[in-house]
Amino acid sequence: MxxxxxxxxxxxxxxxxxxxxxxxxxxxxxxxxxxxxxxxxxxxxxxxxxxxxxxxxxxxxxxxxxxxxxxxxxxxxxxxxxxxxxxxxxxxxxxxxxxxxxxxxxxxxxxxxxxxxxxxxxxxxxxxxxxxxxxxxxxxxxxxxxxxxxxxxxxxxxxxxxxxxxxxxxxxxxxxxxxxxxxxxxxxxxxxxxxxxxxxxxxxxxxxxxxxxxxxxxxxxxxxxxxxxxxxxxxxxxGREIINVYGAASGNTMASEYFRVENFCREGAFHNITFGLRRGEILGFAGLVGAGRTELAQSIFGAEPKDSGQVNIDGKPVKISGPRDAIKNRIAYLTEDRIGLGLFLSMQIRDNLIAPFLKQLSSTIGFMKKKLIDRHVREKIKEFAIATPSIYQKILNLSGGNQQKALVAMWMGIRPEVIIFDEPTRGVDVGARVEIYQKLREFALAGTGIIMISSDLPELIGMCDRILVMHQGEIKGEVLPDDYSEELILSFATGLNSQPLG
Ligand SMILES: Nc1ncnc2c1ncn2[C@@H]1O[C@H](COP(=O)(O)OP(=O)(O)OP(=O)(O)O)[C@@H](O)[C@H]1O
Ligand SMILES: [Mg+2]
Incomplete structure (x- = not known):
């Protein structure tokens, strides 16, 4: 040829x-x-x-x-x-x-x-x-x-x-x-x-x-x-073999529920969404694109409005009227649209990594600030294996997977109690995926509940302790590990099958 x-x-x-x-x-x-x-x-x-x-x-x-x-x-x-x-x-x-x-x-x-x-x-x-x-x-x-x-x-x-x-x-x-x-x-x-x-x-x-x-x-x-x-x-x-991409489950899902979303509704987006999250649990949200998962996640985080609904933490209602409230309550939302919403592209990786808690750093640390920030940023770059020639590199110039790792590193800085992760590995290579999964497992093991929205069914099945499936703005089914199969999840996601949550 x-x-x-x-x-x-x-x-x-x-x-x-x-x-x-x-x-x-x-x-x-x-x-x-x-x-x-x-x-x-x-x-x-x-x-x-x-x-x-x-x-x-x-x-x-x-x-x-x-x-x-x-x-x-x-x-x-x-x-x-x-x-x-x-x-x-x-x-x-x-x-x-x-x-x-x-x-x-x-x-x-x-x-x-x-x-x-x-x-x-x-x-x-x-x-x-x-x-x-x-x-x-x-x-x-x-x-x-x-x-x-x-x-x-x-x-x-x-x-x-x-x-x-x-x-x-x-x-x-x-x-x-x-x-x-x-x-x-x-x-x-x-x-x-x-x-x-x-x-x-x-x-x-x-x-x-x-x-x-x-x-x-x-x-x-x-x-x-x-x-x-x-x-x-x-x-x-x-340049090496990768054996177990998803790692092993933490097995500590018996812990009690501490985070609860009650009756979230928004006309035309999602309807009557109620679910709980346990400490250390990785809870999947499956559904076809357009099922309302991102809209729901953004309203829980306070970035988008809702018509009604309540978030409870440890049994107490918390008021979330904007992302600032969510961050104060240690809720992190990692967006699927890292380019449009997640990162400050034209800024340095250093400034991105400290963005969610800038206020905290500047008010309490005073003149030590710069050195401390640099050290924090260097640690995060190492911890999350972000490939960058320097902490001053603009995010724009990092490759897609390294941008995603920077997004994770940035949000982990607020020490979240609840992580909502929208399409965690979109555009991310195998090596970096394994690293992101491992990090999520570590957070779960330390007691953080993770809500994982993904269109990658093998990823949900490989990572989650439980999967909720949305279709046209509603939760149509809950699937537990013993029943995991792409067919069953898809039957809920396409609306062919429905089973009210017990
Ligand atoms: N404009 C730029 N300025 C500085 N460094 C850059 C620029 N564009 C790319 N790089 C660097 O060049 C290397 C190759 O990047 P490139 O975007 O080509 O990778 P890629 O294979 O497309 O990765 P991905 O799968 O994440 O998209 C990376 O280290 C990246 O950080
Ligand atoms: Mg590329």
Whole structure:
């Protein structure tokens, strides 16, 4: 098979990190090449170079036997390489159509935007991909999943020869993933070639023809899917074997209930939610995207309103009218949207790690503050194994998994009694996942109750002492470890089955 795209000795460094180290690889024409590796392995940096977003320090890019060099992503798109970025890049206040055709609106004789043509072309595109969206709708009103699909559509609309997808499914539902895969296969049949970055090995086996592994900026190898096992891939990625991803349960779930949510309601979001949490318990919340789990979690934390409902701690009602109250009561909420809500991206890792208890630090510690903070931050970086060249690195420049670890480290600083963790390992590699799971186990063992919202069923089954399943804003069932199965959980999640809580 001929190569459509290859690199020769590409390197790229950032202050303190050699992100891509002398990588040579080839993409065959019409293939889907999965690109995997731990957080910080250099996957996004390499593909950002191919997509014209970053300039390499050295090396050559060869597209269809011709050397190319890009000054911008427009150059790359013009040559036929389009990219879907790891983080959403749509503009919320613009419409679906304007986002798809950003910077290349059809224009008339005096450079006026031809709106009718813009909407019509968008409609054609949406129709071609069977998408029921209004071209004039503002993007901020779409769900994260819809935005992601739109992002992909935008890249496809440039008719690329090579399409690079950087973790495209991290906020998609099962149905959306199926939809995406069908369309990728369809485009592959029409001759498009793909580089597909993901942390989900099951996806690699589902969609890819070959898989390429990077570690610490270096090229490790490329294998055909037909001749490699999942275990082999994991050891290629981490350079060691990983045996038990989820660790062992603490077994101290007999402890008494200390945290209780009573009758939480919000019109259109969730209804009559009542449940208790025991010390040391890891309580899972399963459900399809849109079941109301995040809305519920954010209202418990006081970040979103509720129509009615009460939180009790140790049998006493507590008033939570905002996140500040929640933090005072030692309730931590780790958001699924770490980019939009969780972290202060443009700030240093140091400032992020102390953000939730800044007030405490500044009022009591006085002139010792700086040194103490630095020490605290260094300890946390070590404790949570955050890979960063310094405590002053901007969060923005950390890899996705390291951002997630920073989010965990930041919230653990308030010494929470209750941790609500929304999608704890989205976009996080195997190695970092094991570390996050281990940390959660440690907190549970020390008596902290953990509410874990996840769309990853194996993760819920592997980690939780009990799983509540939501469907359309209500708790439809409670599943205990003896009965754990994806089928049973899904039967509640899809509303096929329902069993009132006893
Ligand atoms: N703009 C930047 N400035 C400084 N360092 C950076 C920048 N971009 C990436 N890095 C660093 O380069 C290394 C490679 O990062 P990269 O984002 O390419 O990893 P990745 O394989 O995509 O990881 P993930 O799976 O977490 O997305 C990391 O150590 C990261 O912190
Ligand atoms: Mg990345």
């Amino acid at each position: 001929e190569k459509i795209l290859k690199t020769e000795n590409i390197s790229k460094s950032f202050p303190g990190v050699l992100a891509v180290d002398n990588v040579s690889f080839g993409l065959q024409s019409g293939e889907i090449l999965a690109l995997i590796g731990e957080n910080g392995a250099g996957k996004s940096t390499l593909t950002n170079i191919l997509g014209g977003v970053l300039n390499p320090d050295q090396g050559r890019i060869i597209l269809e036997d011709k050397e190319v060099s890009f000054q911008s992503s427009h150059d790359a798109i013009r040559e036929g390489i389009s990219m879907v970025f790891q983080e959403l890049s749509l503009v919320g206040n613009l419409s679906v159509a304007e986002n798809i055709f950003a910077n290349r609106h059809p224009v008339g004789p005096v450079n006026n935007i031809r709106w009718r043509k813009l909407y019509r072309e968008t409609e054609d595109l949406l129709l071609k991909f069977n998408l029921d969206l209004d071209p004039m709708m503002l993007v901020k009103r779409l769900s994260m999943g819809q935005q992601q699909i739109l992002e992909i559509l935008k890249a496809i609309s440039t008719n690329p020869k090579v399409l690079i997808l950087d973790e495209p499914t991290s906020s998609l539902t099962e149905a959306e993933i199926d939809y995406l895969f069908q369309n990728i296969r369809k485009l592959q049949d029409q001759g498009m070639s793909f580089i597909y970055i993901t942390h989900k090995l099951s996806e690699v086996f589902q969609i890819a023809n070959r898989v390429m592994v990077m570690r610490d900026g270096k090229y490790v190898g490329t294998e055909k899917m037909s001749t490699i096992t999942e275990a082999d891939l994991v050891s290629m990625m981490v």
